[in-house]
Amino acid sequence: MALEKYSMTMPRTVYSGVGALENLKTMVRDAKKVAIFTDKGILSTGLVDLPLAKLREAGKETVVISDLPPEPTYLQVQKLVDVFKTSGADFIVAVGGGSAMDTAKLASLLATDHYTVKDLLDNPGLAVKTVKTCLIPTTAGTGSEATPNAIVAVPEKELKVGIVNISMVPDYVILDAEMIRNLPRKIAAATGIDAMAHAIECFTSNKANPFSDTFALEAFDIIMNNIEKACDDPQALPEKNQMQIAAFYAGVAITCSGTTAVHALSYPLGGKYHIAHGVSNAILLVPVMKFNEPAIRSKLAAAYDRIVHGVKTCTTEAEKSAWVVERMGQIVKHLDIPTSLTEFNVPREDLDSLVDAGMQVQRLLVNNMREVTPADARRIYLEIM
DSSP, X not given: OOOSOOOOOOOSXXXXXXXXXGGHHHHTTTOSEEEEEOOHHHHHHTTTHHHHHHHHHTTOEEEEXXXXXXXXXXXXXXHHHHHHHTTTOOEEEEEESXXXXXXXXXXXXXXXXXXXHHHHHXXXXXXXXXXXXXXXXXSSSOOGGGOSEEEEEEGGGTEEEXXXXXXXXXXXXXXXXXXXXTOOHHHHHHHHHHHHHHHHHHHTBTTOOHHHHHHHXXXXXXXXXXXXXXXXXXXXXXXXXXXXXXXXXXXXXXXXXXXXXXXXXXXXXXXXHOOOHHHHHHHHHHHHHHHHHHHHHHHHHHHHHHHOOSOOOOOSHXXXXXXXXXXXXXXXXXXXXXXXXXXXXXXXXXHHHHHHHHHTOHHHHTTBSSXXXXXXXXXXXXXXX
């Protein structure tokens, strides 16, 4: 049954295209000091030098906060937030992937001493934004630059948990293809599939609506027709910029709608085994879509009609739906992303705990158009072991 009420929240201003970084100088005009959230990997590539140069041209004092591990826990995020609180910065720029952007978004809420990251895990609505943010993604995938979500690992639950607060939607976003020109293929592929999952999950969610469908379907179309060249060819800047736009659109779709069982079942893989988020989603994408197919056939058929630009050889809904699922699997294979957990040494004895952890993510499982029971989750996990 379609939703009767729905809403959309987006960043205030989004800059895209060649030279989009130039806009950073005007948006920090009233700032006294700018904090840049990033990680050591991004720092070592020299990518942070690009926005830093713009901030220096604008005459702004800066502080770089980069001691961020991959897939950070809420306690690790809190440490960086505490560094930010003592920095004296009054504007936040995030340069990086999902973890850097999510940490920056949380910092924008936590400049006060009234609550911590742990408090927001229990009650996300406690906080309000006190510092403006500009997010500059260095991958084309997570969509964090568009969403009110921040994902942190909770070790005691061996799970990743999403903190959702509408105040975390950023004030500014910069999508500049120069920031992803030299992204390693392995990372470009995993994050691109993450965006693909966002798009198709939001389009087939119980919470799908005209707003989310507009952005999710456009994102899915762009991704399916650009991801391989964007990942394979370092010089394919037009396709890379298209992927940035698609990842952003898919993030907007998350805000309007929500992801489903792919993301729900992937969270334990990141929380317990530290498998990269995009890889976890890639492993689960086709198995979950095949499980969902009877319930989402008409939506997948509509996706086929949109994404196939040449001769359309499929005629029935069943043929179109099967083609879309098969094509997603072909892209995952082409991009050399693992399709099982075997290389991550996930023991079969962990199956019960995986099922228990995955079933805890009801925030997303309720969005799935086909109900996922513990027995269903077990079968899906077994398929990828």
